[in-house]
Amino acid sequence: MAEIVLAYCASHAPMMSSARMAAPEEQRTNFFGALDHIREEAVERGVQACVVLSNEHYTNFFLENFPQLCIGLGEKNWGPTEEWLPIDKVWVPGHAGLANHIARHTLDAGFDPAFSHQLELDHGIMTVYYELDHSMKIPLVPIVQNCAVPPLVPVRRAYEFGKALGDAIRSYPGLQRVAVIGAGGLSHWIGNPRVGDIAEDFDRWFLERLERGELDQVLDIPDDELELAGNGAHEIRSWLAVAGAVDPVRPRTLAYEPVYPWITGMAVAEWDTQPDRQQTSATVEAQDSRREESLT
């Protein structure tokens, strides 16, 4: 059966690709340093496929038919769609076996995900996927979530879906080593007068709740309150799905940077699903150091 050998979440502001150098050097170094660390771990752990959850930004779906969840079942998907995003436009390999297994398992578990045999992947998935694998060869199962167009599924429901997702991955016999990734958040505003603001207090509160495993306060947030951290904050649904997938493991924040030129609270957090894995003391020290810097 497959094991979740890597679980992490990262913010997906498109400017991390399109205006990378606009961020202050220290913030850039910390944020991308965490993603570099993740990429090295993916290689070390031999990740065979990844499942990436992210918001649907009116890329695949429109108002005629807007699923709350859609699993990409296809053998390949296309991205990134944005003409201005400086990542090569490619057919990204899917993993039909794993994707169909996830769809079947989550349906049996009481969820009703839509499915698609060809998704267009926008910055939401592609910025984070590219940082995982610059060659964009790791098979990717995309799961797009509605984190933008009301009515949205309750935050708690996203977490519960993550639990079913984790069970699905762990019961898949066709692979051994899978990564589960959430891409999006944290606080940001788009398309309204507050674009550019960042709710640092929310971001730090959310990361601390995750690290402490104190999720009830997060899972009970109604949408109109979550909106106080920006209309982009609804994307914490991707983070909470990952938290559910690897429950009861708690994450470590590898980086948190309120990057104002990217208009987003940019964070990377990792759930260590393999605590018994051999780690060098240098790796652990580096992680501890990054964590302390991020939360101060």
Place this chain on the structure above:
Amino acid sequence: MSWYQMHRAVYDWVRAGEVNSGDGGDGRAGFDIGAYELSDEERKAFDNQDIAAFYNLGLHEVLLNRYARAAGFARDDYRKLLEPFGQQEERRARWQR
């Protein structure tokens, strides 16, 4: 006002220019806005690429963001256009208590 048609027109225009799997992204040239049942205000907003007008007409903020980006507005630019319509938030969230 034709809320759905306005959204449809903006969405189709944005998608027409993207480099999606079906075409090469040059579909905005010659885009036929006349095919949509828009009010005069909506048509004017489209013709003038009027971000503030779209905001006040109720265009979904995620779609407005996509439109602004595709139309060449930097976020700093469109924030300036929308700032006059901002409202002071009086509520406090649980992370602020």
